[in-house]
Each structure stands twice: as structure tokens, then as C-alpha cells.
Amino acid sequence: MNGLDGTSYKISGEQFINGKWVAGRSSRRLDNRNPYNDEQLLDSSFASIADLDLAYSAANLAQTSWKHLPTAERVKLIHNLASIMERRSGEIIEWLIRESGSTRGKATFECFHTINMVRESGTLPFQVEGKILTSFKPGKQSFVFREPLGVVGVISPWNFPLYLSLRSVVPAIALGNTVVLKPASDTAVTGGLLIAHLFEEAGFPEGVLNVVVGAGSEIGDAFVEHPIPSFISFTGSTDIGRGVGRIAVGGKHIKRVALELGGNAPLVVLDDADVEVAAHAAVVGRFLHQGQVCMSVNRVIVDQEVYPTFAELVQERVSKLAYGDPDLDSTVIGPVINQSQLNGLLRKISNARNDGLECLFGAEAQGLVLPPHLFGRVNSSHELATDETFGPILPMVIAENEGHALQLANATEFGLSSAVFTNNMDRGLRFASGIVAGITHINDITIDDHPNAPFGGEKNSGLGRFNGHYAIDEFTRAHWVTWQKGTHNYPF
Template identity: 35%
Template sequence: MKLYSKGAWRGGDESIEVINPFDGQIVDTVPRATAQDVEEAIESAQRGAGDMKSLTGYERFEILSRATALLRQRADEIARTLSLEEGKPLAEALFEVDRSAQTLELSGEEAKRLSGEVLPLDGGKGVKNKLGFTLRVPCGVIAAIAPFNFPLNLVCHKVGPAIAAGNSVILKPASDTPLVSLKLVEILLEAGLPPLGISCLTGSGSLIGEKICSDPRVRKISFTGSKEVGERICAVAGIKKVTMELGSNCPLVVLPDADLDEVANLAVSSAYTNAGQVCISAQRLIVMESVREALIETMKPKVEALKVGDQLLEETGIGPMVRKSDASRVESWIQEAVGDGAQLVCGGERDGALMQPTLLDVATPDMRVCREELFGPAVSVMSVSSIDEAIRLANDTEFGLSAGLFTKDIDAAMRFAREVDSGNIHINWGPLWRTDAMPYGGMKGSGMGKEGPKYAIEEMTEMKSVVIHSK
């Protein structure tokens, strides 16, 4: 496929191979964008920002509504492409395409609801005969930098609100998974988006991503990825608005009154979906000692029943990780934990990019699998003796994106909600849950700002205060 910039599809002098992580076969190639491509994309995005701003909210709603319908029409084709380039099972890819359509649909609805408020100026001492109100206006040029793990829906969470708010967008997809982003651009253009309203540059984040983010003509950055890259972007961004959706290390706490079969089912889905390559995967299972052994016995057969293999086969529950090197890293972290005293309950084997779902017991907070973001199909069990200890361990991390608790004790649930430092708190569910309309974002090292179309639009607009002075 070609990249899209300056209102046209373009090739390049060098290309990047997009690889199926299961068998190493080339799915397609994309151009390797250059610094000159970035310069031209920013110049055209500035002109495109004027085109986008001139559209009414209803016109932007119509574009996104047509794009939603086109995405649903092409769901099977796009899901297969997504599965091939990312490695997630086809059923998960189809689910992601459906969610992506909902995200565009929600963004379109919000385009009709951009509003300000009347300001109570006469609440100020000595203020009379003044009428004040606010206006929301587009930021201008938005940089949307997306990760590989949800290469369509997380792109829609950036591009959809940016369009709804009247901005132009420079989209930089992950180098491993650029194809569905390019297909989304095809759909948006077919739906009537102004040709300069979007660019999609494929290539190295260290080269083109940094150049995009450091340019003062880019007025807003929306980034999803690692904490290390997020910190680098913030360092070079200068004075502009940023939303950072960064890493995590999500805890799932289990108290003695929980339904252990329900916990086991939801812990498995929270830990191993997309081969664990989800920033809100359950990574640390913090369990009261009185039920720890029973929970592990309940979970073990469920984990062992997960079939690992070719993501396009219907029976596959876990596909390959996106890169062989990532699977090798996860394997080494597991081996390191076992060497430090953790017990391997099941899993732990690797074949290329395929990593067997792994359950570790007797983990300790100082182990890397419990301290850093694993981003792979393994969960580590730690035991505690009180809710106080459970909350302390849940907070014993630099991250704070999502956390879950299973209990029937409303007092314990409310304590957990108030005291755990996490942007998303789930009671009687795992941390891996999100509906696309909700505000979504982290605390501490997990980032700043919120996604969800309504909330992202607030981040992608500027507020003006208007005061009318009368005699």
C-alpha cells in the first residue's frame, strides 16, 4: 500500500515489509516516510485545517456517519488484514472492527454537540451589563500516533474525535500494523473527508514521529504507547496540548467472599486477550491467602485449555505476539521470575512468536514480572492477608491505568475505589474492560488526559471566552 499525504497516495524510495507474526510471511509493504514527507504533510495539514474548520458540525457528523457505514460494509476484509498484520485471532479482529465503527459513530454524534456555556459574569464584584459566553474552536493540526495492539480502534479514538472537532490530522500508525490505518483513510476519503483533512505517514517513529511532534505547527498530540516514548514526546513537544495513554501494570484483587469460578473466568480473559498485549491486561493477581490455592486450582485448567496457534483458524484462542523478540522477552522475564522463586503453574514455553499462556504463583513485588509492564500472556499471583495490604500492593507501581476488585463487601469496594491510584476502577470485573464512550485514561506514569469521543474532543479543541460589554 502507499502512504497518503498532500491529498494523494504516494510511494517512496524505500519500503517497510509488513509481516504476519505467525509464519513470517510478507502481508504487504508500505513506504518508509522521510523528513521531507513530514514537512510536506504538515504544510498540507495546515491548509486542511482551514477546510475542516469551515465544515459545520452536521457536515462532520455526515462524513463520520458515512465512514461508519463503509467500515461495517468492509468489516470482514479489514478484520482479516488486522489479524494478519497484528496476530490477534480473527474473532478478536472482527470484534475490534465493530468497536471501531462504534467509535466513529460516537464521534460523529459528538460533532453535533460542540457547545459553550454562558458565563455568570455578574457574580464578580462591580460587574454589570456584561454578557459572557464560551466558544469551542478546533486546535488546528492534530498528530495522532497509534500503537500496534489495537491498530484500528485506537486510531479511530484519535482520528474520529479530531475530525468531529474540526481539525486536520497527521496519522502515524505503528510500523508493525500500518495497513488498517491506510484502509481507514481510504474509507474516510470515500465518505467525503476533505482531501487535505488527513495524512497517513508510515515509517520509523524515531525519525518521523519526533519530527511531527516537535513542530510548532502541530497544536495537539494524541499518543498511545510506552511510557519511555511518551516521555520523549513530551520533552520535544514544546508548547502544545498533549494526551498521553501510556503503559500499565494492572492489579486484580480477590477477597475471600468472591465467586472464584467467576473470578477465574474473568481473570483469564483479562490476562490473555490479544496474547496479553493490552495495556489494561491483568498482570498482577493479588489474592487473599485463604482462597489463593483454590483460585489457582480453578484457573489452571482454564488457562491450559487456551489453544495457541494460527490467528486465522477458528479454534485459536491466542495468536502470536506481534514480534518474535517480544515473545522472547516475555519468556526471559518468566524464567527470571522462576529463578527468583516464583512457581510455574502452567505455560512458560515459546515457539517463535507464539507464547504459551502462563500462570505464576508465589510471585513477589520485586520481580520484574510484577514491577514493569510485561505486555504478554502471563499473570503472576501474590498473596496478602488483609485489604490494607492488598491496596498497598495495588498501588505499589509507577503506573495507574486500570485496577479490578472482586468482593461482595461494599465497604471494601468503596475503599478500593477511593484509595487505589488508577484512572479506571472495576468492581467485580477484571481491569480489562472499556466501552468506547467512557472517559479513559491513566494516573501517575500511565499518562494524562482522557480518551472517549466526548472527552477527546474537549482535549482537541480550545476554549475562547467572549464578553459583550453593553451600556
């Protein structure tokens, strides 16, 4: 369904600044295309640095009145946003399919998972707590208040554009901040412009959310180093995240930063695992959204005792995966996001074949649709096991025993998500405690995200945690305030 009058949003590619739709002033243009059939979705001007400055100024101007708006009114707007998203879910899903190459199943999941997160975010203002501290000075009272940070800058990626934009935007706004959002150019609509229309319809005041669609090479650094935002939330690659962190912390205007970066999630199959369940999980965890998920199973580490059976079961499942048109209900694997992404994947496949790796399944690309590829007995030092592939390629690595499996699981610069399969809970918990990662699932896929559970990584997978009360720590600051009555006995 669409709006109350049955109409869909008319998305032109204009920027959303201070509650108004305005043309971007960059000389560069956005050519936004459907990755499956190359249909042009938008042709519009990018935002310039001048547009970015207007967006930050609008957010800054709006923040004081927004943070003082009664909590019940802020929460009412968030609930209204969730209701509008639910009513327009069909429209949102269609955009996710057309713009991001999401299969219908993935797009539906993303849409409703995001709606649940928005509703959960409406509880955050009621979870904010202050403290009364014991004072060391007679007659002095000591308090700690949690207050909004001010203006938050959000840079979101293209793989789960709706969810990964709103996961930062809505909690930040719920807690009294205002936001400038820069979505990925490949998903300018589902990561930004569609969201702006939803906020506009929900009735949020001007300037609370501003959306600028611009080229990273033109406004990326300025977005981070601008003097107005006090917090930058970035989700994307580790290489770009390093640059964001350097500018945010080491630049002229020091600010807080949350970085949700790359991953190299291991799925470990121990010798006592239910091999059939583990094989099913490995295939789903790798090939959901063409493997373009930071939590995706990037490598499977299998105990040598169960490897032959496991590899056979995985090969059987992979050979039956339907790929092609993402709009069809039966399609599991749709297109990758763009030609550059495909070229990188094809290079990895070619390198693997030239290196003599055992290819158990694979086929030629059809446009941007890359069929699933499965490689067996991959050396743990090969790029398929060490790099974040971000595509429909699954390498299987053999471990000698449990200790070796743990060593292999931790042999990476990343530490976002992970999984281990075993029929012994104590063994699973012990193994999980040895993995250096922000997330470990026992007997489940590596891809999971709950609105009340901490989401974030270790090592080069980033800094900070999202969701639930963990988001309160990120999007608010502690403010120590004291009150003294009477005269002071100062030493001079």
C-alpha cells in the same frame, strides 16, 4: 464483505497526503510481515521528514474550510465512514488477523467496537457548549466559545491498531480539527493505510486526514516538534511517552498533549469473592490478545484465605487455552507482534525460573506463538509483578488481608486500569476509591472501554481522557470573547 463492487482495497504502502497516494521518500524501507507465518504484507519506502512536512501543511491548509463546514455535513461523513467500515468488516478483520496477530475473536471485537465508537463520535459536535459569563464591567458582554485546536498529530500503537488510531482521529475530526496520523510500523495497514482508504471512500475532503508511515528514529521527534500541530495524541509505552511529553511541552513550539501509556493492572480477589468467577475473569483479562493490552491483568493479588482454591481454578483454565493459528475460531492465544517482543518475554520467563518461582503452567514457544505461562506465589517485588509484561504471562501474588491487598495494588508507578472482586458492593466501592488509577471495575476484568466513559490513567500511565464529552475537553479549546458597546472610561 468488501466494497459495493465486491473488491478489496489495493494497499501498496504509499503515503496518504492531501488526498493522494504518494511514495515515501525515505531511504529506509518498511518490511511488514504476518507475525504468525512470516508472510510479507508490504515492502515499501518509509516517509521522510519532507513527507511529514507536506502532510502537516496539507492538514493546516484544509483545517479552515473543514471547521467551517456545516456540522450536519461533517456528521454525515462520519456516519458514512461507519457504514463503510461495517460493509467492509470482513476485510478489516482479515487484515487485523494477518498483520497484528489478532485472533479471529479479538479482531472481530476490535472491528465492531471501533465502528460503535465512530458512530458515537458523530454525536460530539452536538454536545459542544459555550457559556455566557457575568461581566464585571457595565455594558460589556462576556462569552466562552469552544473551538477546534487546529491540526492534531496522532501516534498510535500496534496492539489495537484500528481502534487506538481512530479513537483519537475521529473525535478530533468530528470537532473540526484535521489530522496527521503516524501508525506503528508493525501495523502500518490496520493502524493507518487501511484507515486512509476508508476515509477516502467515505468522501472526506483532501487534507482532513493524512497518514505517514515512517520510522520513529527518523521522523518521530520531528512529528512532535513540528510547528504546525497544536496537539499531540500519543498511545504507547511510558518510556517513549516521556520523550513525547518533553518535546511537546518543553520544545520550541509548546503544544497540548494526551498520553495514554503503560499499565500494570492489578486484579484483586478479596476473601469474600466468588472465586470461580474471579478465576475466569483473571484468565480472560490476562490472555486476551496474548496479554498485549495496556489494560490487561498484569498481576493477580489474592487474599491468602482463598488463594489455594483460586490458583487451582486458574491453573485448570490456563491449561485448556488453545494457542496457535490466529485465523482459527478456536484459538485464544496467537503470536506476539515480533521477535523482539518474544525475546523480552522469554528473558522474563527464564529469570522467573532461575529465581525459583513456582511455574504452574508453561510450554516452549512455537515461532512467535508463546503458550500461556502461569506463576504462583510471586513476590510483589519480582519483575513479573512490577513490570508491564505485555505478554501471555500471569503472576499471582498473595495478600495477607484487604489492607495489604490495597497496598500491593498501589505499589506501582502505573495507574491505568484495575479490578477488585467481592460480593459486598460497599466493600468494593470503598476498595475502588482507594486505588490510584483512572479505571476500576468491580467484579469484572480490567479490560473495558465504553465510548461515553472517561478513559485514561494516573501516575506514569499518562495524561488526559478519551471518549464522550471528555474528548471535547481534549480536542477543543476555550476561547473567551467579549463585546462592549459605547465609549470607554479609560483612566488615561
